[in-house]
Amino acid sequence: MPGEFDFIQRFLACFPRARVPVGPGDDCAVLAPSRGALCVTTDAVVEDVHFTRATFSPADIGHKALAVNLSDLAAMGAAPRWFVCALALPRDFPVRELSALGRGMAALAKAHRIALVGGNFTSARELSVTLTATGELSHPPLTRAGARPGDLLYVSGTLGDARLGLKQLQAGVRRGSAVRRQRRPEPRVALGRLAARFASAGLDVSDGLSQDLGHLCAASRVGVALELDRLPVSPALRAALGLEQARMEALRGGEDYELLLAVPPARAPAFERACGRSAERVTRVGVLTRERQWKIRDAAGRPLTPPDGFDHFARSSRQIQADD
Numbered sequence: 001m002p003g004e005f006d007f008i009q010r011f012l013a014c015f016p017r018a019r020v021p022v023g024p025g026d027d028c029a030v031l032a033p034s035r036g037a038l039c040v041t042t043d044a045v046v047e048d049v050h051f052t053r054a055t056f057s058p059a060d061i062g063h064k065a066l067a068v069n070l071s072d073l074a075a076m077g078a079a080p081r082w083f084v085c086a087l088a089l090p091r092d093f094p095v096r097e098l099s100a101l102g103r104g105m106a107a108l109a110k111a112h113r114i115a116l117v118g119g120n121f122t123s124a125r126e127l128s129v130t131l132t133a134t135g136e137l138s139h140p141p142l143t144r145a146g147a148r149p150g151d152l153l154y155v156s157g158t159l160g161d162a163r164l165g166l167k168q169l170q171a172g173v174r175r176g177s178a179v180r181r182q183r184r185p186e187p188r189v190a191l192g193r194l195a196a197r198f199a200s201a202g203l204d205v206s207d208g209l210s211q212d213l214g215h216l217c218a219a220s221r222v223g224v225a226l227e228l229d230r231l232p233v234s235p236a237l238r239a240a241l242g243l244e245q246a247r248m249e250a251l252r253g254g255e256d257y258e259l260l261l262a263v264p265p266a267r268a269p270a271f272e273r274a275c276g277r278s279a280e281r282v283t284r285v286g287v288l289t290r291e292r293q294w295k296i297r298d299a300a301g302r303p304l305t306p307p308d309g310f311d312h313f314a315r316s317s318r319q320i321q322a323d324d
């Protein structure tokens, strides 16, 4: 049976040696940030809450654990730098699966140039991966609180795919673009850094557009007029549900890991041009308002009540319900 130190060695072997004053192996990592401010975030993925071992490979789990943290750094406009990784593993977890998890994480870390500088192992009944990630800012952070009435609201990519992917995995489907969005979210790091030059506020959509837009509105003390028929939906979601239902699923979403950005109208043309040049897809979906209420209209002009987003402690959150 491999011991704790074999686990540490196996995991570290997946990553290049970090170029920091003190890396893995001592009581703390020691980092030397450049002069800009540091962003710090932490997020966990937990077996049977964020993934199941029947539907995610170890590499998917490693990828997703880092992706959800990178998405928070992206939402602030930060450049990813260093992370630590706390793993809780069942006692019988095979070492080769740990290596596969490490390789899935290391591939995404390499793509975003973030270095593993430390971590922790513990035994546990369920598998969980908790990361703390840092990023550096070269400009003021993109917070949730800076939006003003009249700012235009943009969303990146497409919404609702990861939710569809989860339902497909629960129904036994193991392939396709929606399943990939659920297992392998791609954090919008480059877009976040670009958006920090133009946007007044931003956040990443992890709990669903309708919930996370509420956070932006509350923090910025604004309301919103959202155009449902502008919500970007993928061909896969549209094919699975039809356009009208696809838009409702895009609104409810969950685990989209897209960015929601408020941009002052005077900066919107330059923002759109910069996104075009960098091949970053963004869609204008509404406008922020002085009246602190929500106005969502469907294509027929009917007002809609926003659906609830994901809440870990709500009674129905252990699973997406069959009638949901």
Ligand SMILES: Nc1ncnc2c1ncn2[C@@H]1O[C@H](COP(=O)(O)OP(=O)(O)OP(=O)(O)O)[C@@H](O)[C@H]1O
Pocket (backbone or CB within 6 Å): 043, 072, 206, 207
């Ligand atoms: N245990 C905690 N101690 C201190 N602050 C916390 C704690 N849990 C959450 N927060 C803070 O509350 C805010 C909302 O947390 P939440 O986890 O919903 O973040 P999020 O970015 O909206 O979502 P996600 O976790 O999906 O990235 C964050 O600023 C977070 O730092």
Ligand SMILES: Cc1ncc(C[n+]2csc(CCOP(=O)(O)O)c2C)c(N)n1
Pocket (backbone or CB within 6 Å): 043, 044, 048, 049, 050, 051, 052, 068, 166, 206, 207, 253, 254, 255, 310, 318, 319, 320
């Ligand atoms: C097995 C399983 N059950 C449910 C879900 C759905 N889910 C889990 S966490 C979350 C919101 C974001 O997480 P957090 O708020 O922790 O960042 C969502 C939509 C899933 N992916 N897998």
Ligand SMILES: [Mg+2]
Pocket (backbone or CB within 6 Å): 071, 072, 075, 203, 204, 205, 206
């Ligand atoms: Mg977030």
